[in-house]
Amino acid sequence: xxxxxxxxxxxxxxxxxxxxxxxxxxxxxxxxxxxxxxxxxxxxxxxxxxxxxxxxxxxxxxxxxxxxxxxxxxxxxxxxxxxxxxxxxxxxxxxxxxxxxxxxxxxxxxxxxxxxxxxxxxxxxxxxxxxxxxxxxxxxxxxxxxxxxxxxxxxxxxxxxxxxxxxxxxxxxxxxxxxxxxxxxxxxxxxxxxxxxxxxxxxxxxxxxxxxxxxxxxxxxxxxxxxxxxxxxxxxxxxxxxxxxxxxxxxxxxxxxxxxxxxxxxxxxxxxxxxxxxxxxxxxxxxxxxxxxxxxxxxxxxxxxxxxxxxxxx
Amino acid sequence: xxxxxxxxxxxxxxxxxxxxxxxxxxxxxxxxxxxxxxxxxxxxxxxxxxxxxxxxxxxxxxxxxxxxxxxxxxxxxxxxxxxxxxxxxxxxxxxxxxxxxxxxxxxxxxxxxxxxxxxxxxxxxxxxxxxxxxxxxxxxxxxxxxxxxxxxxxxxxxxxxxxxxxxxxxxxxxxxxxxxxxxxxxxxxxxxxxxxxxxxxxxxxxxxxxxxxxxxxxxxxxxxxxxxxxxxxxxxxxxxxxxxxxxxxx
Numbered sequence: 001x002x003x004x005x006x007x008x009x010x011x012x013x014x015x016x017x018x019x020x021x022x023x024x025x026x027x028x029x030x031x032x033x034x035x036x037x038x039x040x041x042x043x044x045x046x047x048x049x050x051x052x053x054x055x056x057x058x059x060x061x062x063x064x065x066x067x068x069x070x071x072x073x074x075x076x077x078x079x080x081x082x083x084x085x086x087x088x089x090x091x092x093x094x095x096x097x098x099x100x101x102x103x104x105x106x107x108x109x110x111x112x113x114x115x116x117x118x119x120x121x122x123x124x125x126x127x128x129x130x131x132x133x134x135x136x137x138x139x140x141x142x143x144x145x146x147x148x149x150x151x152x153x154x155x156x157x158x159x160x161x162x163x164x165x166x167x168x169x170x171x172x173x174x175x176x177x178x179x180x181x182x183x184x185x186x187x188x189x190x191x192x193x194x195x196x197x198x199x200x201x202x203x204x205x206x207x208x209x210x211x212x213x214x215x216x217x218x219x220x221x222x223x224x225x226x227x228x229x230x231x232x233x234x235x236x237x238x239x240x241x242x243x244x245x246x247x248x249x250x251x252x253x254x255x256x257x258x259x260x261x262x263x264x265x266x267x268x269x270x271x272x273x274x275x276x277x278x279x280x281x282x283x284x285x286x287x288x289x290x291x292x293x294x295x296x297x298x299x300x301x302x303x304x305x306x307x308x309x310x311x312x313x314x
Numbered sequence: 315x316x317x318x319x320x321x322x323x324x325x326x327x328x329x330x331x332x333x334x335x336x337x338x339x340x341x342x343x344x345x346x347x348x349x350x351x352x353x354x355x356x357x358x359x360x361x362x363x364x365x366x367x368x369x370x371x372x373x374x375x376x377x378x379x380x381x382x383x384x385x386x387x388x389x390x391x392x393x394x395x396x397x398x399x400x401x402x403x404x405x406x407x408x409x410x411x412x413x414x415x416x417x418x419x420x421x422x423x424x425x426x427x428x429x430x431x432x433x434x435x436x437x438x439x440x441x442x443x444x445x446x447x448x449x450x451x452x453x454x455x456x457x458x459x460x461x462x463x464x465x466x467x468x469x470x471x472x473x474x475x476x477x478x479x480x481x482x483x484x485x486x487x488x489x490x491x492x493x494x495x496x497x498x499x500x501x502x503x504x505x506x507x508x509x510x511x512x513x514x515x516x517x518x519x520x521x522x523x524x525x526x527x528x529x530x531x532x533x534x535x536x537x538x539x540x541x542x543x544x545x546x547x548x549x550x551x552x553x554x555x556x557x558x559x560x561x562x563x564x
Contacts (some may be wrong), residue, residue, distance in 0.1 A: 050563030066407060087407060094407045102330040113325055117318035117408040281380065 017080050019044055019195045021067060023168060027060055027219075034060035036219035039072070044163070047190045049206035050199040052216035053307070058199035059097060061216065062168050064166030065197075066094055066105050078164070080083035086164075089120035093162035096171045097169050101141045108137040111155045131155035146173030154182070158189065165189060167198040171205065171218055183209055193311075213298050222255035237275035237296060241282070242266045255281050319414035328421035330388075330465060339425045340360035341438055344380015346370060351499075352442065366529060370446070371501070374525035375455060377431045379498040381462035382521070385423035386469040387485055393419065394481035395475025397492045412554035416470050420550070422460065423466035431458050450528055453552035457524040457534055464517055464542050474556035492518040514562050517545040535562060 017032050020042040027035040035058045042048055050058050062070045064076050067083025078086035086092050099255075100108055111128055115121040128134045132150045136144070144152065150173050157165060167186075171179045186209065190196050191228055200206055206213050207227045215230060253261055257274035272278040275294050282289055295304040325484040333335060352372035359368045396402055405415065409428075423495045435451065446454070469485075476484045493499055496518020502510050513519050520541035 046389070068403060068406060088409045088411075090409055092407070096400070096403060096407070097406035098400045099407070100396070102325070102329070102396075102400075102401050103399075104332050105325055107323060109328075113318075113321050114408065116321040117410050119409050153404070 012025035017041060018077075019046075019079060020197070021075075021077045022061075023075045023077075024063075025064060025071045025076055027064055027069065027072050029236060034219050035064060035071075038219065038221055039079055040214060040221060040224065042195055044162075044195055045190070045193050047186075047196045047210050048198075048210055048212045048213050048214060049210035050197060050216055051201070051203065051206045052199075055202060057219035058216055059168055060219070062096070062166055062197075062199060066092065066096075066166060088119075090160050091163045092166065093157040093159065093164070094166040095150075095157040097172065099153055099156075101149060101152060103140075103142040105141055106138055107133055107141060107144070107152055111159065112139055112151065114156040122158070122160055123281040124302065127155050127159050130158065132181060132185075139168070147175065147178055150174055150176075151182075156184075162194065164195045164197065167196070169198075169199055169201070171202065190246045190272065190309075215307075237272050237294055239270040239272050239275055239292075239294050241268055241292040243268055243289060247287060253287065284304055315413075318408070319417060320416060322410065322418040323421045325443055326418045326427045328408055330422045330426055336388060337426065342383040342431045343383060344376050344430050345437045347380060348376035348434050348437060348440065352376065352438075361420075367444070369438060369442035370413060370444045370529060371526075372436060373442070373444050374458070374529050375432040375498050375522065377454070378458050378461070378521055378525055379493055380430050381427040381458055382465045382493065382498070382518070383489065384427045385420075385462050385466035386472075388426065388491055389419055389423050390467055390472040390476065390481050390485045393470060394476055394478045397473070397560065398478045400410065402557070406560070407556075412557045413550070415557050416467060416550050416553045419470045419553075420463055420466040424463050424499055426457050427462040427466075430456075431455055431462075434442070434490055447531075450531070450533075453528045454525055457528060458521075461521040461542055462548045464521070467546055467553055468517075470553035471549050471556060474553060474560055478486025492516060497522045515541065517542060521547075522537065 010281060018041040020040070022038050022040045025035055025038045026033070026039040029033060036057070038057075038061065050061065052058050060069075064071050065078070065083065067076070067078075069162060076083065079089075079091055083092070101296045102113070105113075108124065108128065111131075111133075112124045113195065115124050115127060125134070128137050131154050131272070133148065133155060139148075141149075147283075150170065154167075154170065159303050163259065170186075171182055174182060183205070186196060187189070188197075198209070199207075211224070213225065213227050213230050214221060241306065252263070255272075256277045258270055258278065259273055260271035262267075271276060277291070279294065353368050361365065361371045366375060381439065393402075399454045402415075434457070435444075470483055470489075472488065473481065495513045496516045497501075497513065498518055498521070502513055502519070505513065520538035523538040524542070526539070
């Protein structure tokens with residue numbers, strides 16, 4: 001089988017530009033500003049994680065992206081047009097946390113409906129198989145477990161040839177095996193040149209799956225880069241050592257490239273954006289650290305550090 | 315109509331038929347109401363100002379009222395519930411046009427209102443000896459059924475205005491108000507003139523008028539048909555617009 005770039009009928013000059021573009025987008029609910037001056041672009045073929053704690057504005061951002069809600073100000077474009085145009089052309093598939101399922105029908109009936117509503121559908125059996133729900137195809141939708149419901153939602157999101165797949169916390173309710181199987185399927189989709197955007201607060205997922213991570217907090221973009229870059233930006237290394245005697249804490253706090261400092265008795269724990277310079281300066285002070293450890297931060301710590309740094313500046 | 319819209323209509327009809335409780339209520343309620351309200355009426359008493367017997371009048375009124383109940387209450391409540399569960403959000407992420415959704419909901423309601431009308435007719439003919447010409451039976455069935463689609467569209471629109479908590483009171487208020495003022499329960503001849511002037515423009519009045527014209531041996535009035543057509547366009551337009559605008563968060 002030869003791989004060809006699918007031809008799109010959604011209009012000219014839509015394949016060259018960004019898949020998604022937000023320009024200074026704002027959305028408030030009453031007093032709460034859910035999305036606050038957000039600007040970003042997603043490019044064809046990227047697998048992007050939208051990472052942030054609960055209430056960071058991830059779901060709101062996806063709602064705006066998909067055209068489920070209008071932005072208060074700013075501009076949201078999908079494939080150079082409106083979200084509705086992209087959805088009507090079958091270029092976007094989405095799996096929402098808040099997306100319910102039709103009841104009183106079987107899994108197969110529902111997935112078949114999803115396929116028939118798609119302008120460029122896959123065969124129903126193929127969609128069922130890929131979502132791992134062939135065995136429960138005859139079961140009624142209202143009799144499913146949470147994890148099974150998620151897989152049906154995934155089937156609906158991948159019922160046709162989409163160019164962009166949007167997933168809001170897709171592995172919620174799945175056990176470890178199901179989660180791994182899910183991401184394996186998602187990687188296949190990405191390998192076929194699809195753009196994948198997923199919101200998550202499972203930090204290991206962003207680290208393991210995405211080739212680009214957007215960190216969102218309070219509706220603002222904190223960081224945009226590869227998982228490695230995010231870690232570097234937040235203070236990439238943890239440095240720990242023991243110090244005998246009395247060393248003035250001010251001296252230690254003045255060490256170069258520090259992003260965090262902790263001292264418990266003789267133990268000193270630092271975070272540094274340039275561990276080499278920090279450790280070098282410790283020796284240059286004439287100190288003799290014992291049990292010196294330098295280790296990389298997980299994305300989780302990087303993320304917490306970024307969030308705290310941002311809050312400190314507000 | 316595209317294949318997707320057709321599939322949605324098919325599935326909506328299948329779902330409605332699978333829900334036994336909903337089905338039973340919808341199909342049996344109008345006939346039960348006819349027997350309760352019209353059960354003690356004498357077959358020879360004439361309706362004020364007409365040659366029509368009371369049971370015949372009540373049969374047409376209850377068939378109309380019952381069909382209206384089935385589609386209005388059924389649609390608005392089921393849609394409000396579906397919105398709360400987020401199914402409509404998911405559906406809005408498909409290429410389905412807004413009118414496709416309204417069409418599917420209206421059509422599935424219409425499939426249930428037809429047997430409801432026929433059961434009332436059957437009960438009235440068997441239990442109360444109501445008799446009409448053959449063409450009248452067919453014309454009554456068609457007119458009452460087609461008219462019920464106007465209220466199915468209204469049900470879709472209400473399902474979009476109201477949330478799951480307040481959909482029932484809102485529907486009930488509209489439903490009783492429209493039914494009584496439109497003359498579906500009793501002839502509006504008993505109303506004062508000023509009220510009758512207002513009632514004339516209600517969709518329920520035009521709806522009742524369809525059946526009454528046929529049961530008196532004539533064709534439905536053009537004015538009634540025009541009023542109903544106008545309301546149908548209004549309700550479906552509003553429902554499709556509300557479907558697109560809906561931003562209820564689950």
